[in-house]
Amino acid sequence: xxxxxxxxxxxxxxxxxxxxxxxxxxxxxxxxxxxxxxxxxxxxxxxxxxxxxxxxxxxxxxxxxxxxxxxxxxxxxxxxxxxxxxxxxxxxxxxxxxxxxxxxxxxxxxxxxxxxxxxxxxxxxxxxxxxxxxxxxxxxxxxxxxxxxxxxxxxxxxxxxxxxxxxxxxxxxxxxxxxxxxxxxxxxxxxxxxxxxxxxxxxxxxxxxxxxxxxxxxxxxxxxxxxxxxxxxxxxxxxxxxxxxxxxxxxxxxxxxxxxxxxxxxxxxxxxxxxxxxxxxxxxxxxxxxxxxxxxxxxxxxxxxxxxxxxxxxxxxxxxxxxxxxxxxxxxxxxxxxxxxxxxxxxxxxxxxxxxxxxxxxxxxxxxxxxxxxxxxxxxxxxxxxxxxxxxxxxxxxxxxxxxxxxxxxxxxxxxxxxxxxxxxxxxxxxxxxxxxxxxxxxxxxxxxxxxxxxxxxxxxxxxxxxxxxxxxxxxxxxxxxxxxxxxxxxxxxxxxxxxxxxxxxxxxxxxxxxxxxxxxxxxxxxxxxxxxxxxxxxxxxxxxxxxxxxxxxxxxxxxxxxxxxxxxxxxxxxxxxxxxxxxxxxxxxxxxxxxxxxxxxxxxxxxxxxxxxxxxxxxxxxxxxxxxxxxxxxxxxxxxxxxxxxxxxxxxxxxxxxxxxxxxxxxxxxxxxxxxxxxxxxxxxxxxxxxxxxxxxxxxxxxxxxxxxxxxxxxxxxxxxxxxxxxxxxxxxxxxxxxxxxxxxxxxxx
Numbered sequence: 037x038x039x040x041x042x043x044x045x046x047x048x049x050x051x052x053x054x055x056x057x058x059x060x061x062x063x064x065x066x067x068x069x070x071x072x073x074x075x076x077x078x079x080x081x082x083x084x085x086x087x088x089x090x091x092x093x094x095x096x097x098x099x100x101x102x103x104x105x106x107x108x109x110x111x112x113x114x115x116x117x118x119x120x121x122x123x124x125x126x127x128x129x130x131x132x133x134x135x136x137x138x139x140x141x142x143x144x145x146x147x148x149x150x151x152x153x154x155x156x157x158x159x160x161x162x163x164x165x166x167x168x169x170x171x172x173x174x175x176x177x178x179x180x181x182x183x184x185x186x187x188x189x190x191x192x193x194x195x196x197x198x199x200x201x202x203x204x205x206x207x208x209x210x211x212x213x214x215x216x217x218x219x220x221x222x223x224x225x226x227x228x229x230x231x232x233x234x235x236x237x238x239x240x241x242x243x244x245x246x247x248x249x250x251x252x253x254x255x256x257x258x259x260x261x262x263x264x265x266x267x268x269x270x271x272x273x274x275x276x277x278x279x280x281x282x283x284x285x286x287x288x289x290x291x292x293x294x295x296x297x298x299x300x301x302x303x304x305x306x307x308x309x310x311x312x313x314x315x316x317x318x319x320x321x322x323x324x325x326x327x328x329x330x331x332x333x334x335x336x337x338x339x340x341x342x343x344x345x346x347x348x349x350x351x352x353x354x355x356x357x358x359x360x361x362x363x364x365x366x367x368x369x370x371x372x373x374x375x376x377x378x379x380x381x382x383x384x385x386x387x388x389x390x391x392x393x394x395x396x397x398x399x400x401x402x403x404x405x406x407x408x409x410x411x412x413x414x415x416x417x418x419x420x421x422x423x424x425x426x427x428x429x430x431x432x433x434x435x436x437x438x439x440x441x442x443x444x445x446x447x448x449x450x451x452x453x454x455x456x457x458x459x460x461x462x463x464x465x466x467x468x469x470x471x472x473x474x475x476x477x478x479x480x481x482x483x484x485x486x487x488x489x490x491x492x493x494x495x496x497x498x499x500x501x502x503x504x505x506x507x508x509x510x511x512x513x514x515x516x517x518x519x520x521x522x523x524x525x526x527x528x529x530x531x532x533x534x535x536x537x538x539x540x541x542x543x544x545x546x547x548x549x550x551x552x553x554x555x556x557x558x559x560x561x562x563x564x565x566x567x568x569x570x571x572x573x574x575x576x577x578x579x580x581x582x583x584x585x586x587x588x589x590x591x592x593x594x595x596x597x598x599x600x601x602x603x604x605x606x607x608x609x610x611x612x613x614x615x616x617x618x619x620x621x622x623x624x625x626x627x628x629x630x631x632x633x634x635x636x637x638x639x640x641x642x643x644x645x646x647x648x649x650x651x652x653x654x655x656x657x658x659x660x661x662x663x664x665x666x667x668x669x670x671x672x673x674x675x676x677x678x679x680x681x682x683x684x685x686x687x688x689x690x691x692x693x694x695x696x697x698x699x700x701x702x703x704x705x706x707x708x709x710x711x712x713x714x715x716x717x718x719x720x721x722x723x724x725x726x727x728x729x730x731x732x733x734x735x736x737x738x739x740x741x742x743x744x745x746x747x748x749x750x751x752x753x754x755x756x757x758x759x760x761x762x763x764x765x766x767x768x769x770x771x772x773x774x775x776x777x778x779x780x781x782x783x784x785x786x787x
Contacts, residue, residue: 059162059434059473065245065260067091067229069115069122076116076123080199080208087125090114093231096242101559101593103249103507107242111152113231115262119269122216124168126152126207128233132200134172135236135644136676139710141739142177142188143169148643148673150236152207155181155254157228158218159312159400162256162435162473165228166190166216172205173676174198175713182354183435183471183478184252189350193742193784214274214786217312217396225267228259236644239594248475250507250546257435257475271311275787278743279303282322284778290767291774298778304348312397313404318348319390324778325747328733331722333685333702337614338530344369352395355405355427359441359465359482360527363538364497364518366463366484367425367443368528372409375418386414386421403429403437422446423526434473441465441484445525461525462487478503486522494519494535494573508548510564513541517573534611535573542566544587561590572611582606584636594642601636608659616659617689618726621696624659632657647672661691678709700726714739723756730754730770743784751776 072086092114096107109129116123134150137143153169165181176196179188196209218227231244232253241253245260282300287293302320309315326345334340341362344350349369356367375386391409398404405427413420424444431437446460465484471477479502486495499516520535544564549555564587570580582604589599608630613623624630634656641648653666667685674680687700706720719734732752739745752775759767767773 059257059259061245061258062228062261065094066263067093067115067244067260068263068265069117070265072116072118072123076118076210078195078197078208078210080197080206082125082127082206082208086116087114090116090125093244096231096233096244097246098240098242099247099251099253100241100249100595101239101555103246107233107235108238108240109235111231111233111242113154113244117213117268121210121212122268124154124207124209124211126170126231126233128152128172128205128207130172130204130235130237132202132205133237134205134675135673136171136173136175137673138678138708138716139173139175139676139713140678140708140716141175141713142179142191143171143175145186145188148236148648149234151177151234153177153232153234153254155186155228155230155256155259156216156262157181157256157259158216159397160226160228161400161431162228162259163431163437163471164397164403165256165259167254168194168209168211170196170198170207170209172198172200173713175710180351181254181256182358183257184255184475186254187350187353189347189353191347191743193786195742213269213271214308216271217308217314218268218271219311219397219400220267220270222267225264227262227264228256229262230256230259239642239644248507249548250505251475255475257471257473271308273787274306274308276306277303277785277787278305278782279785280322280780280782282324282778282780284324284776286774286776288774289772300780309394310396310398312399313394314351314396316348316351316393316395317391318388321346321348321388321391322780323347324749324780325735325737325745327718327735328720328722328731328751330683330704331702331724331727331731333687333700333724333726334618335616335687337612339528341528341530342370348391348393352403352405355395355403355429356407356425356441359427359439359467360484360497361482361499361501361514361516363530364484364499364516364522364527365529366441366465366497366524366527368524368526371526371528372423373411375411375414375421377415377418384414384418386418387412401431403431405429419447425526433470435471437469439467439469441467443524443526459489461523463524463527476504476506478505484522484524486524488523492521495521495523497522508546510544510546511542512566513539515539520573534579536579537571537573538569539571540566540568544589555593557593559591559593561588563588577609578607579609579611580607592642595644596642597638597640599638604634604636604654604656605631606634607631615696616661616691617696617698617700619696619698619700621698622694624695630659632659634658634663643671646675658689659691661689661695661697663690664688674709677711678707680707681705702726725756728756728759729773730756741784745780745782747778747780747782749776749778749780 068091092112096111098105112127114125137149151169151171155165155167157165167179167181167186169177179186180190192215194211199206233242247258285297287295300322305317307315323346329342373388377384389410389412394406407425409423411421427441429437429439443463467482470479481500483498496519502513504511516538518536546560546562548560567583584601584604587601591597613626615621615623634654636654638652640650650669655664665687669683671681683704685702690697703723709717716737722731734750736748753773754770755767757769
């Protein structure tokens with residue numbers, strides 16, 4: 037190992053000292069919860085005596101645009117419980133002028149919606165919490181919070197009622213104890229908790245336990261304490277069965293496969309093994325209802341990363357996919373269900389037969405993740421494979437953790453079928469995540485190693501990622517070392533087969549104007565810069581670098597943001613031939629190098645408006661030519677029925693004579709309609725001339741019972757241009773390639 041790796045022990049010591057402290061919010065913000073004497077009726081009226089006797093939160097504090105004053109329009113929160121559930125109420129002061137994107141459950145995150153939200157950190161580890169949110173029309177969202185981020189990766193049963201008045205709206209929520217995971221103590225029982233509000237009428241965000249300006253609203257580092265006057269009940273047995281039935285048909289005109297019917301039967305099960313540990317089982321899973329990926333124009337030389345959307349893989353996903361860095365990850369669940377067609381030399385989908393996942397809390401300090409998936413053959417080409425992941429995490433200090441991961445992919449061959457010498461591929465990894473109690477430091481140190489039947493040189497990856505952020509100053513630095521043969525078959529690596537050093541870094545300084553005439557319009561402004569080097573390890577040859585000496589930004593009081601990089605320098609050394617247009621034209625030769633300059637900008641509008649426009653773009657030099665790129669996104673909100681959006685990406689690339697010059701166009705109109713809180717429709721059209729494809733995706737969802745759905749999904753793919761195939765067949769533009777129709781019924785049954 038080279039010298040930078042030897043710095044890791046020193047950095048570990050420094051971050052240990054920083055992270056071992058307590059948060060002031062736990063002393064300052066405390067609220068008691070006591071058991072209800074009478075029955076709570078979920079009607080949004082709050083007329084029961086137990087609500088009047090429940091302790092009320094102290095006044096909510098602003099988090100944006102300022103963090104030094106109380107909220108302009110106040111919010112009151114109370115809690116109580118009975119033997120079955122915990123109840124949370126909000127009284128939200130606001131005239132009846134709401135900004136709501138839709139009535140759909142699990143509405144998206146972001147600032148463009150009025151809502152109230154709360155997080156229950158039931159184990160007080162300040163790293164994981166249950167997240168709940170409600171908008172003024174009663175649409176609900178639940179998810180999992182991991183440190184500073186929340187995703188809708190978790191579905192479960194809870195309920196709420198909302199009453200709207202001329203000057204306020206009132207929320208009454210009921211969360212069954214079976215829905216949550218927690219530990220009951222014979223002594224003091226405390227949870228970490230925080231309550232939030234997004235007020236689009238005033239472009240104001242507020243919270244109960246104070247969060248400094250510039251930090252995410254869901255940052256678990258700044259939670260207060262919920263104190264149980266009497267212990268909560270044991271959560272009891274929680275077993276859910278979620279069977280499904282599906283039917284449909286598909287036709288492939290490109291491969292001359294006629295229309296054929298499809299049928300499916302399978303399901304999932306959720307079993308609460310302990311108060312903190314959950315077992316998920318799946319048999320013959322079907323993901324037909326999963327939303328289609330958003331296409332992007334690929335001008336890079338590398339594989340693109342698309343996030344996981346399949347529900348089975350999402351809950352506690354940080355225990356499996358949270359290792360490494362964005363470009364080097366030992367486990368990427370989207371590899372599961374993909375096999376290699378060795379005849380056509382391309383990837384193909386393969387069936388997932390069954391799987392099991394055990395994940396969650398062992399106690400206050402230990403978390404466990406265990407996953408096992410079995411896939412099958414397809415057309416006697418893609419081999420069957422078994423995927424396994426074991427992870428273990430130990431909390432240390434206030435918000436830090438040491439984690440271990442072991443991944444395994446094992447291919448199963450017929451006796452005479454030896455197409456791949458790597459029968460198995462395994463990775464063992466150790467990581468230390470160091471986060472300070474005040475939320476300013478978030479650091480990571482990791483080392484991973486690959487094990488396979490054939491011994492190879494440099495089968496490892498290692499790195500240190502340092503992040504320091506305050507409301508005014510943000511500093512990021514990283515150093516990673518990718519070994520030449522770090523090849524995780526069930527992971528994601530952007531550059532395979534190269535030994536690399538990578539050292540990105542950046543700094544940003546923010547100013548908050550005090551002049552009243554300025555801060556009526558501008559909340560903050562600032563400058564920053566960043567640099568990123570990628571170096572080949574064996575000969576220290578620089579392969580890529582980019583440098584932005586000045587990055588200016590302005591954040592307006594209405595939440596709009598403008599960022600401008602007047603000049604960015606890029607350098608690329610081509611270690612293999614490359615067509616900069618990715619359209620199959622004349623290539624730039626391997627061994628050539630290019631330095632080029634460009635100007636980049638982005639503007640994100642105020643999403644509280646009914647109609648808003650976001651735009652990103654760049655123009656300037658591009659390898660040996662020129663590029664103009666712009667991506668406008670237009671959005672109109674049919675409140676509260678839904679959204680219409682139009683995303684367009686235009687790339688104008690002009691290269692010297694003899695090379696391809698091209699105009700790449702990607703157009704994506706999308707409409708999301710919510711006819712009620714149980715009936716949803718979405719449709720998306722994607723025109724992409726780079727990959728010669730037009731895609732139509734429509735989905736109708738009827739939620740006839742809580743977490744039980746009927747889906748009708750139709751997909752159609754067309755040629756974007758006149759095309760000759762390898763079989764000398766001719767297809768006109770907008771002639772269908774393939775289409776499919778699926779009807780799927782799922783039902784959530786509590787045992």
